Amino acid sequence: MKNYDRLLIYILISFLGFLSCEEQEINLTDTAPYFTMQFINARKLQTLNDSIDNIDDKIITINDSITVLDSLYELNQTDYSVEKESLNNTKSDLNTLKGLFNDTISTVESGDVLISKIVAASLEGTEVTYADSAKSYKLGLNPNADSSKFYVHLNNDVYTIRTKYSRLTAEENRKIKVLAYDFDLLFDSNLDGYDSLSKIQDDSTNLSSNDFKAIIYF
Incomplete structure (x- = not known):
């Protein structure tokens, strides 16, 4: 009986230890930085x-x-x-x-524009997923590089989106995240295809990509 009691105590301690580890586990999902885009038909x-x-x-x-x-x-x-x-x-x-x-x-x-697809240049033409609200698009950056380039297919036209940034790995709310700071969106009408660009950066200190919004006029 004593051995049985000891076994139960051991199992209980092991189970509590397992729960403790679960609580301390770092979440590795949703780690990539992102930025937000909005498209406005300037010609229209x-x-x-x-x-x-x-x-x-x-x-x-x-x-x-x-x-x-x-x-x-x-x-x-x-x-x-x-x-x-x-x-x-x-x-x-x-x-x-x-x-x-x-x-x-x-x-x-309002930016109510329907994009056909977005392709990441770094993924050899693979179509990427993105979060959208019909009026703005949240697009994940490449967490393994200091730049990302995308091809946006819209109204039978293709527009190039080029970004640059620095990276920092940090823990936030039990998540390991790659943060993109000193973020900027590059623009050349001859290279990128759209007419003009407006930039909204709410983080004036670190220039975080997550606080950046680009308004693309095409």
Whole structure:
């Protein structure tokens, strides 16, 4: 019986030790650094804004015409109500169209863009997975190199995304993570294909990639 009791105590101590090790285990998943991208169709925005400017010019012309009709009425008391009604109806239609264009601009500016696929150059053309919210894309960096390059397939075009950074391995919340700092996204319109780039970096001290957002205008 004593041997049996000792065996139970040994098993209990071993089990508690196992739990202790489990609590101290380092999680090696989700270790890669990342950055966030957003895509905005600058060419479409320009077309929409040009269309709104054209509508505004037409509305100004209509308002001037209505003012002229009012002046003519003061001079000769001629009834121009039919003409004015027609002009006001046209102006109403133009304002409705302008509202639709403004709604479309809001959608474009939100970055609501559907990417076909993203390919990592370092993985010999392998398509990579990424987290997206339909309006922004979170893309993991290569934790084994000081740079990453991606090819983004969008609207039958391919855009190149080139990044550079320094790396540091650290433990955060029981996870071993590779951190990317001094992060930057390189841009050359001749090499990369898109029109322009805006950078938002919330970490002004370490320039962490995880706090970086790139807005790509294509």
